């Protein structure tokens with residue numbers, strides 16, 4: 001069997017559980033999915049500051065997965081960074097030979113296979129720039145018409161009374177009407193349980209990053225394609241880390 005570890009970089013357990021359920025639902029018969037989050041870090045990620053702080057927790061979770069695999073625990077065959085900013089993605093890739101896939105990157109790839117133009121619908125307007133930077137960095141900027149926000153705090157997705165679904169559907173409908181697109185990418189790991197309802201309500205293909213990343217991870221593992229160790233993604237050079245980061249040293 002294959003083991004995929006989903007890492008929720010924020011520290012909200014209910015979102016981690018939701019991400020795990022969404023990933024397990026689409027996983028192949030021979031694929032085991034586990035979901036974790038760091039115990040230290042922001043309860044939600046909705047700013048450059050939150051992204052930066054959460055990256056350290058992602059790296060701790062990768063190191064833990066690698067250590068457990070080496071100590072006779074269940075080996076991790078692939079990691080998913082289940083936050084739409086893909087925090088710590090390249091640093092995480094340096095730490096393992098397994099594939100490491102961000103949910104934004106995964107969603108962008110699949111959206112370009114089923115449409116010539118897509119829009120993104122994320123949470124707070126201030127985080128749109130983060131998705132825009134990723135689109136540039138990954139080479140998908142000209143495929144994306146617009147990064148939109150439902151203008152909801154991330155944790156409203158964990159609050160049934162917050163009517164987050166209605167606001168997301170409304171923004172998706174505006175995108176469908178105004179953006180000249182063929183598909184929509186959901187811009188938050190916390191939306192992973194809403195895909196079917198949104199697709200029904202909006203009438204467009206809806207690409208969701210957690211499920212996209214799980215299937216891409218399965219593909220890479222099946223093709224024996226792991227993170228390259230030739231060049232910039234090689235394991236980091238041994239060095240001392242001082243102060244509270246001394247545990248990272250070797």
Ligand SMILES: O=C(O)C[C@H]1NC(=O)NC1=O
Pocket residue numbers: 010043044045046082083084085122123124127154187188189190
């Ligand atoms: O950037 C966002 O709005 C969504 C992002 N924040 C978060 O805590 N999980 C996410 O996927």
